Amino acid sequence: DTVLTQSPTLAVSPGERVTISCRASESVTTRMHWYQQKPGQQPKLLIFGASNLESGVPARFSGSGSGTDFTLTIDPVEASDTATYFCQQSWNDPFTFGTGTKLELK
Amino acid sequence: QVQLQQSGAELVKPGSSVKISCKASGYTFTSYDMFWIKQQPGNGLEWIGWIYPGNGNTKYNQKFNGKATLTADKSSSTAYMHLSSLTSEDSAIYFCAIGGSFFEHWGQGVMVTVSS
Numbered sequence: 001d002t003v004l005t006q007s008p009t010l011a012v013s014p015g016e017r018v019t020i021s022c023r024a025s026e027s028v029t030t031r032m033h034w035y036q037q038k039p040g041q042q043p044k045l046l047i048f049g050a051s052n053l054e055s056g057v058p059a060r061f062s063g064s065g066s067g068t069d070f071t072l073t074i075d076p077v078e079a080s081d082t083a084t085y086f087c088q089q090s091w092n093d094p095f096t097f098g099t100g101t102k103l104e105l106k
Numbered sequence: 107q108v109q110l111q112q113s114g115a116e117l118v119k120p121g122s123s124v125k126i127s128c129k130a131s132g133y134t135f136t137s138y139d140m141f142w143i144k145q146q147p148g149n150g151l152e153w154i155g156w157i158y159p160g161n162g163n164t165k166y167n168q169k170f171n172g173k174a175t176l177t178a179d180k181s182s183s184t185a186y187m188h189l190s191s192l193t194s195e196d197s198a199i200y201f202c203a204i205g206g207s208f209f210e211h212w213g214q215g216v217m218v219t220v221s222s
Contacts, residue, residue: 031207033207033208033209035209041214042201042203042212042213042214042215043151043201043209043212044212045205045208045209045210048208049208054210086150086151088151088208088209090207090208094153094167094168094169095153095167095207096152096153097150097151097152097153098150099150100150
């Protein structure tokens with residue numbers, strides 16, 4: 001299975017720019033997607049196809065990358081962005097998710 | 107608007123089975139794959155499989171072959187997942203979701219606890 005590796009935690013101050021990384025164990029072309037999950041809630045789609053913003057998601061969120069290295073950027077970060085962020089690939093079978101990056105605000 | 111309403115929490119005994127549901131509304135149920143995803147406390151997410159309600163076709167993550175069985179009832183726009191031979195490793199939150207290669211809409215999740 002394709003393993004997606006994310007840093008466990010990140011801490012930033014409101015107003016700063018943060019980049020969350022996701023590295024795949026093999027190429028997933030641009031079939032990488034990002035979700036935000038807050039405690040007790042279901043995940044919410046933010047970015048699909050590596051760089052496409054889901055409808056209704058603030059333009060503060062953006063995605064980039066291809067192949068094996070991907071990033072989700074939030075600029076500027078707001079207090080409401082406190083959550084865990086997951087990447088997910090859909091190029092290789094089975095679909096797999098990253099382990100998640102917990103974003104904390106200072 | 108699209109809504110996926112899942113059934114309530116389950117407390118089940120080891121070795122037993124459970125069937126959880128996902129009632130869809132706000133879109134054409136038979137036109138989109140319904141996915142099922144597992145999330146263990148503190149752990150990441152795992153894709154279990156999908157069913158296409160239009161014709162009943164299914165695809166499973168090999169890891170869940172023999173563990174999960176997906177069905178769908180077109181008359182009630184409800185998808186089901188049956189989990190068998192439950193162990194503590196099956197204790198998790200189970201989500202249904204629709205989309206193509208990514209998941210645009212999710213149910214609220216069902217917590218399944220396996221305990222004697």
